[in-house]
Amino acid sequence: MCKSVGLPIITLVVALIAVAGAPNIGLAQQPGFSGPGRYRIEIVATGHVVDLKMDDKKTVQQWSSSGARNQQWDVEDTGDGYFYLKSVENGLSLDFAESRVRDGVGLITAERSGKDNQKWRIADNGRGEFTIISKSGKSLESPAGKRDEGVKLQVWGPHGLENQRFRLVRIGDLEAKVRPRDGAPAPNPGANNTGFVGKGRYQIQIVASSAYLDLRLEDRETLQQWSLGGRNQWWDIEDAGQGYVYIRSVENGRVLEAGGSRDGSGVFARDFSGRDHQKWRIVDLGGGQSLIVSGQGKALDLPNGAPDNGTKLQLWSEHRRDNQRFRFNRVEQAETYIGGRTRGGRDAEPARGNVNQPEPYSPGRMRWRGRVDAEILLEVRGAAVTEKNVAGKSYNNGRFTFSAPMPARELELRIEKKKVRGSVEIVEKPSYSNNYTAVLRIRDPQKDAADYEVEVIW
Numbered sequence: 001m002c003k004s005v006g007l008p009i010i011t012l013v014v015a016l017i018a019v020a021g022a023p024n025i026g027l028a029q030q031p032g033f034s035g036p037g038r039y040r041i042e043i044v045a046t047g048h049v050v051d052l053k054m055d056d057k058k059t060v061q062q063w064s065s066s067g068a069r070n071q072q073w074d075v076e077d078t079g080d081g082y083f084y085l086k087s088v089e090n091g092l093s094l095d096f097a098e099s100r101v102r103d104g105v106g107l108i109t110a111e112r113s114g115k116d117n118q119k120w121r122i123a124d125n126g127r128g129e130f131t132i133i134s135k136s137g138k139s140l141e142s143p144a145g146k147r148d149e150g151v152k153l154q155v156w157g158p159h160g161l162e163n164q165r166f167r168l169v170r171i172g173d174l175e176a177k178v179r180p181r182d183g184a185p186a187p188n189p190g191a192n193n194t195g196f197v198g199k200g201r202y203q204i205q206i207v208a209s210s211a212y213l214d215l216r217l218e219d220r221e222t223l224q225q226w227s228l229g230g231r232n233q234w235w236d237i238e239d240a241g242q243g244y245v246y247i248r249s250v251e252n253g254r255v256l257e258a259g260g261s262r263d264g265s266g267v268f269a270r271d272f273s274g275r276d277h278q279k280w281r282i283v284d285l286g287g288g289q290s291l292i293v294s295g296q297g298k299a300l301d302l303p304n305g306a307p308d309n310g311t312k313l314q315l316w317s318e319h320r321r322d323n324q325r326f327r328f329n330r331v332e333q334a335e336t337y338i339g340g341r342t343r344g345g346r347d348a349e350p351a352r353g354n355v356n357q358p359e360p361y362s363p364g365r366m367r368w369r370g371r372v373d374a375e376i377l378l379e380v381r382g383a384a385v386t387e388k389n390v391a392g393k394s395y396n397n398g399r400f401t402f403s404a405p406m407p408a409r410e411l412e413l414r415i416e417k418k419k420v421r422g423s424v425e426i427v428e429k430p431s432y433s434n435n436y437t438a439v440l441r442i443r444d445p446q447k448d449a450a451d452y453e454v455e456v457i458w
Contacts, residue, residue: 032128032168032170033075033122033124033130033168033170034170035075035077036074036075036076036077036083036174037074037075037170037172037173037174038072038073038074038075038088038170038171038172038173038174039072039073039074039075039168039169039170039171040065040067040071040072040073040168040169040171041073041085041132041166041167041168041169042065042166042167042168042169043062043142043163043165043166044129044162044163044165044166044167045142045144045147045161045162045163045165046062046142046146046147046163047147048062048063048064048065048142048147048149049062049063049064049065049071050062050071050073050140050153050166051063051070051071052070052071052087052089052090052109053070053150054070054089054239057070057089057090057109058092058108058109058110059106059107059108059152060094060106060107060108060109060152060153061149061150061151061152061153062142062149062150062151062153063149063150064149064243065243066243066244066281066282067196067198067282067283067284067290068089068198068199068239069088069089069197069198069199069200070087070088070089070198071198072087072088072089072171072197072198073085073086073087073088073094074086074087074088074174075122075168076174078114078119080119081121082119082120082121082135083119083120083121083122084112084118084119084120085120085132086112087109088197088198089198090109092109092110092111092112093109093110093111093112093118094107094108094109094118094120094140095107095108095109095110095113095117095118096108096117096134096136096138096155099117101117101136101137101138103138103155103156103157104154104155104156105138105154105155106152106153106154107140107152107153107154107155116134116135116136117134117135117136118134119134119135120132120133120134120135120140121133121134121135122168125160125165128167129165129166129167130165130166130167130168131158131160131164131165131166132166133158134155137157137158138155138156138157138158139155139156139157139158139159139164140153140155140164140166141153141154141155141156141163141164142163143163144161144163171195171197171284172195172197195284195288195289195290195327195328196237196282196284196290196328197328197330198237199236199237199238199239199245200236200237200330200331201234201235201236201237201250201330201331202234202235202237202328202329202330202331203228203233203234203235203328203329203331204233204235204292204326204327204328204329205326205327205328205329206225206302206323206325206326207289207322207323207325207326207327208302208305208321208322208323208325209225209302209305209306209307209311209323211225211226211227211307211309212225212226212227212228212229212233213225213233213235213313213326214226214229214232214233215232215233215249215251215252215269216232216310217232217251220251220252220254220269221254221268221269221270222266222268222269222312223256223266223267223268223269223312223313224309224310224311224312224313225302225306225309225310225311225313226309226310227309231250231251232249232250232251234249234250234251234331235247235248235249235250235256236248236249236250237282238390240274240278240279240280243281244279244280244281244295245279245280245281245282246272246278246279246280246390247280247292248272248388249269252269253388254269254270254271254272255269255270255271255272255278256268256269256278256280257269257270257273257277257278258277258278258294258295258296258298258315259315260315261277261296261297261298261315262298262315263298263314263315263316263317264314264315264316265298265314265315266312266313266314266315267300267312267313267314267315271394272389272390272394274374274390274391274392276295276296277294277295277296278295279294279295280292280293280294280295280300281293281295282328285320285325288327289325289326289327290325290326290327290328291318291320291324291325291326292326293318294315298315298316298317298318299315299316299317299318299319299320299324300313300314300315300324300326301313301314301315301316301323301324302314302323302324303323304323305321305322305323359407359408359409360407360409361407361409361411362404362407363404363457363458364402364403364404364405364406364407364457364458365402365403365455365456365457365458366380366385366400366401366402366403366406366455366456367400367401367418367453367454367455368385368398368399368400368452368453368454368455368456369398369399369400369419369451369452369453370387370395370397370398370399370451370452371395371397371398371449371450371451371452372392372395372422372442372443372444372449372450372451372452373391373392373393373394373395373444373448373449374390374391374392374393374443374444375389375390375391375392375441375442375443375444376388376389376390376441376442377390377427377439377440377441377442378398378439378440378441378442379437379438379439380406380437380438380439380440380456381406381430381435381436381437381438382405382406382408383402383405383406385398385400390441392444392449393449395449406430406436406438406458407436407458408430408435408436409430409436410429410430410431410432410436411429411430411438411458412429412458413426413429413430413438413456413457413458414456414457414458415440415454415455415456415457416454416455416457417454418453418454418455419451419452419453419454420452420453420454421444421445421446421450421452422442422443422444422445422446422450423441423442423443423445424440424441424442424452424454425440425441426438426439426440426456427439427440427441438456440454440456442454
């Protein structure tokens with residue numbers, strides 16, 4: 001009888017000693033505030049996060065965590081014991097919606113003024129939870145009892161209940177505020193290991209093999225892995241709503257699509273349809289690694305972690321081992337590659353083209369006419385316009401004229417709506433980092449398509 005219980009007791013003691021002597025691997029991934037940096041801010045009472053409303057890019061609300069840039073906040077030291085909370089999405093600071101200080105005032109983002117309503121103290125409440133209190137004395141909170149997505153955040157007198165308590169999850173350091181000198185090459189995208197920071201252009205690296213998600217050039221459809229290459233390894237991550245994204249190939253403009261809902265189903269680049277099998281969730285696993293899950297619930301997977309170039313990616317039930325983990329390496333759009341890629345040259349990094357230098361300002365305008373079903377993006381660069389269909393039927397029938405090419409420099413733009421049924425907005429201004437490209441979003445709210453005509457003036 002003693003023998004039958006002695007072995008388990010010894011085994012347990014050995015296991016406890018081993019655990020006690022092992023490093024605390026999970027500690028770095030726990031919520032906590034560690035000074036200036038980039039954070040996701042979770043609301044204890046609701047489980048949602050502090051979110052910048054994308055419809056107006058101003059209102060601050062609560063929403064389910066998606067990992068997007070409008071849910072990321074740069075905490076910056078003010079120098080007097082307080083912090084600014086700057087939205088990564090629009091670069092503006094958390095502020096009161098009114099100048100006066102009273103309970104129930106909503107939260108917005110605004111240009112930095114240095115006033116007390118923009119300065120915040122982050123106070124430790126223990127258990128990894130914090131209160132966020134303005135220098136003017138009011139505490140950030142989610143209105144009590146309201147758990148729905150889209151509820152606007154507000155300020156109230158501090159009371160420390162759960163709707164005023166937050167978990168701060170560090171997701172990175174503050175970005176350097178120095179850009180490359182004009183004419184200097186953009187960073188090597190393979191070395192720009194940002195992790196996933198919301199919509200943008202990425203190379204996606206598989207942790208298990210260190211190879212990259214690659215669009216097979218022979219059929220321009222199959223998703224495979226290959227060592228570092230060119231534009232067929234560039235992917236534009238675009239918002240699909242409700243925490244999902246589309247993953248669009250820069251090479252041919254198609255989006256990744258789940259080939260089925262069973263283990264072992266393939267993944268392909270197909271024409272845009274907007275259906276669930278083209279939607280993906282990007283799940284932060286910590287340490288700069290992410291899981292990519294289809295709208296049908298299966299995880300993107302490298303079969304058995306195979307190291308060989310040309311191995312096709314598949315879908316599999318989620319287990320989170322290295323063959324289902326990915327690194328997102330941000331690609332600066334100012335960097336372009338010359339020429340195509342051949343099988344013989346796959347292992348070499350292609351030559352880089354010249355980065356555009358700012359041109360002198362000259363005024364001008366671009367007029368675009370076309371038919372829109374649900375939502376499209378217009379990318380304007382130089383004297384060219386590229387249409388990208390986001391939702392609804394693709395017409396790709398737009399016509400455009402320029403009074404003069406748009407100069408390659410940072411510009412302030414203005415829209416004149418000539419014939420518009422829905423909304424037209426500028427979602428990206430020309431800048432060094434996007435190769436001086438302006439991006440417009442046109443959304444049509446009704447079921448049938450409509451003709452649009454707009455002008456962009458600089």
